[in-house]
Amino acid sequence: MAGNEDGGRLAGRVALVTGAGSGIGRAIATLFGAHGARVAVNDVSAGAAADTAGALEAEGVEALVVAADVASSEAVAAMFAAVDSRFGGLDVLVNNAGISEGAPGEQDRLNAQAEAVMADLLGGQPRRVHWDIASQITDESWDRMIAVHLSGTFYCCRSAIPLMARGGRGSIVNLSSVGAILGQPGVPHYSAAKAGILGLTRSLAGELGSRGIRVNAILPGTIDTPMTKPISPAFRSMVMMAQPIARLADPSEVASTALFLASDESSFYTGQALSPNGGIAMFS
Ligand code: NAD
16 A cells, blocks of 8 residues: 555645544545545544544554534634644545434434335335325434535535645545435435535535636445444345445445545546446436
């Protein structure tokens, strides 16, 4: 593996990855470090961020733990000040932090409904079982989902822009989801937040190109992480039936897309949405 001293596709770059204590974010931070980046590791869980940073340091990568809730604009501002103070700038931002439920118990309810809907569909009769999820979502759940995904992504972009503008270059990579395009049933708040991230990505790409800052999105399909561990067998079957490559992806299969977008190999890409999704959604 290429460490800092050996060069690599991100040699000399400083990267901040949010939600890097688990799953896709951890895979991205690990791959970026292996390709020569110095990495600021964010997570709302200080312990999870420290675990990832410790693993990076064990590989000879310079890492900084910046524990913060990205839904807090004050915490985000303090996080970027800490990154600037330690590394003297920022080249790459990956907005990856995310949640699958806005309130405890939502995933269980979704699983139960998915099982019932699937059984109903397999019966071959007109639908009698309904999802009935949207009408049950509370204000608090809706607000938290939007706050973590959409507001968090905006707060981080807003703080990153002056640092990247100062350096005259930058790459922002935002984790959206195929849910932004497909409008997955049962997660209207998640799908809306991820679609909002896509609009934000395109607007910022238009605004920041003249400063040498590129902004792109990744729309993953279903990836094997702690976030997807709780999904029910029926929900998993629904996904697999619609997906030509009928398996969950490894987080590394998303990290490779993030590395491409972060590096100069994607120097003419901005405002784009790349989707490692096993074929569940086909679009240009
Ligand atoms: P994960 O649950 O394994 O990891 C998410 C990490 O984000 C966790 O470490 C968590 O502590 C952290 N986090 C949560 N809220 C935070 C906050 N407010 N501030 C800072 N950190 C916070 O999930 P994952 O599957 O690795 O997902 C990563 C991203 O990819 C998310 O944005 C998710 O929506 C998106 N995504 C995942 C999938 C999938 O199938 N796993 C598919 C499409 C998109």
